[in-house]
Amino acid sequence: MTEFVLVPGLFTGPDAWRETAGKLTAEGARVQVVDLGPARDLEAHIARVVAAVDALVEGRDGAGRDVVLVGHDYGAYPAVGAADRRPERVARIVYLDAGLVQDGAAPLAAVPDQQVREHLADSGDTEGAVPAPARDAWQRWGSTSGLTDEALDRLTAHAVPQPHGTLLHPLRLTGAAADLPTTGVFCADNGATIDTVRMLLRFGDPAIKALTRPDVTFFELPTGHWPMLSCPERLADALLAAAAGEGTRLEPLAQDAEPTESGYLRPFLLDVPEVPRERHGAIDLYVPEDASDAGPRPAVVIVHGGPVPEDARPTPRDWPTLVGYARLAASRGAIGVTFDHRLHAVTAYPTAAEDVAAAVDRVRADPRVDADRIALWFFSGGGPLTAPWLSGAPEWLRCVAASYPIMAPLPNWGVDDPRFRPADVVAGGGTPPFVLIRVGQEASAVAATVARFVEAAETGGAPIEIVDVPDAPHAFEGLDHSDAAREAVGEAMDRVLAHLLRD
Missing domain, CATH: 3.40.50.1820 (Alpha/Beta hydrolase fold, catalytic domain)
Known part of the structure; x- marks a missing residue:
């Protein structure tokens, strides 16, 4: 018994x-x-x-x-x-x-x-x-x-x-x-x-x-x-x-298996050119070869999600998924940027927001970057960090994008900072264009935050463009190399670059 x-x-x-x-x-x-x-x-x-x-x-x-x-x-x-x-x-x-x-x-x-x-x-x-x-x-x-x-x-x-x-x-x-x-x-x-x-x-x-x-x-x-x-x-x-001892069990990772077991550490789903990395402190630039001859280029700044433990290795700016997006942007004429910020805990959004702002300032100061044509692309737990950029966005921020984002603090986080609730911002309208990659195989709690954000954007008349990947999971780029997934990433990048190049 x-x-x-x-x-x-x-x-x-x-x-x-x-x-x-x-x-x-x-x-x-x-x-x-x-x-x-x-x-x-x-x-x-x-x-x-x-x-x-x-x-x-x-x-x-x-x-x-x-x-x-x-x-x-x-x-x-x-x-x-x-x-x-x-x-x-x-x-x-x-x-x-x-x-x-x-x-x-x-x-x-x-x-x-x-x-x-x-x-x-x-x-x-x-x-x-x-x-x-x-x-x-x-x-x-x-x-x-x-x-x-x-x-x-x-x-x-x-x-x-x-x-x-x-x-x-x-x-x-x-x-x-x-x-x-x-x-x-x-x-x-x-x-x-x-x-x-x-x-x-x-x-x-x-x-x-x-x-x-x-x-x-x-x-x-x-x-x-x-x-x-x-x-x-x-x-x-x-x-x-x-x-009775039933239930799902976790498979231990072999010491040499971690780079291939994690979706964000697996090879990117698209074949992109091996654009060289330029490392400047915590920021990496991926610059098209002819950037010096063609004048300043627009930049796509990749903002990783989290929380990511402080001692996690490799750090996010070296994750193949994020590097893949940066190189994809570079292959299409923009400067791709990855960097590390300090979202090490769910209470660290204010610190991470400061890091994002500082990184953007450094990127815009680079003479090869067109400081008036910047896009910010957020991933996963970086979603709440979109709120400060949607509110009173500067003219040079041509587009905000997000891939499978968490668009509000989750219920079990215990975080109630109004500065990081994007739905509250877009409900008022007047925000820059927003490109959203939405996955169908999302955790229910995360999907609920995305649904609230989309509803608020539609209510406020905010310009939101949704690229759906119905069969893809969270962080799908290393897990789903289907034609539909590849097309979705390519389409999202096309939409972002279109906003960067508009007059």
Whole structure:
């Protein structure tokens, strides 16, 4: 008999788990839903989870380690803490739409609302409590995708404040549970997916490499951050499968396999001339051979996405996909530019925006560049960086382009900076031409940001040109070398250059 201990996340309690617990019980499992309730600190919550584990184990006959601990967002901290105290009684830890937790980390890092996180970090107040969100404020804590009006009413009605001390005190682990089997259940509409983890693995994140163990599995639910309310039976099915050791497993990358395993590091889908690279600090120029004889040329500045870990190698300006676009621009008469900026975390958009502006200034100062004919081309997580350029764009910015962009901070980022919401800008109109490469096989959370941007552009009458690649995935240039994908990239470049060359 499988035994589940379900640990609620921020502001929620046992009521939210009613249907999921009922389905698990109907399938023959024993279930304890922990009522965390008010507490002075994280250790008090851990003690309550330990008590639930002990109650299940001591209330049955026979030995064995059958308890599956499930922690939802913040609940992962007391769940992992309890596993560390009772490793002999835990069969598996399930992270439900939760990040990995480590010794010494405070749960404050799991708080998605950036304003609350910064306030608590600055104040250090361990005595108060974060008020439960109002009905219209849950989006600051996660995607409400999939929640009916009734479910949202219920979530609000049963919400409880979160004590400050439970967020500020660090988790202390002995390492006793480090080798326990684990499962991650992602809620795709909240922003995290299995492909996200694969990308981080390719960046060489040591914490992610540990997730390639054969006893680590993953599931993905097409819903928002509260699946126990939006799809309770589907969640129960995933938990039962996780308890049985099922799920997607990550394949470890061989030391010499990384350059061919990552889409952005695979060869570019088009055969482009080997235009030499000129390196100027953090900026690389790809200049047509006859540039010195033909006078100043327009420039296409490639802005990579992210977040990209600071120690990732090669750095983005050397990724074959981005170099491919720069050389493609050079082969058609423009100067292609790649460079590195400091989008190393979702909170680093202001820093990255400064880097982009500085790079553009340096490019425009080059005598071979026509400073009045510049295009900026953004990729993936660089999408929010388009907003400052769409707002009050200078006349010399002839075009903005974006490939499979994330056009707003994702729900699980906890970032709410109005400077980086492009949809708000284009809704007002008056923006430069925008060329969008939109892929059909996009993660649902990312596709939603693109849909909102396109709708806002159409409402505001902003000039947007869409090049669709229906069968292509995110970062398709190294993964999809079909005729349709090649034609889409060529068409998008033609559109950008047409805007650069107009009078």
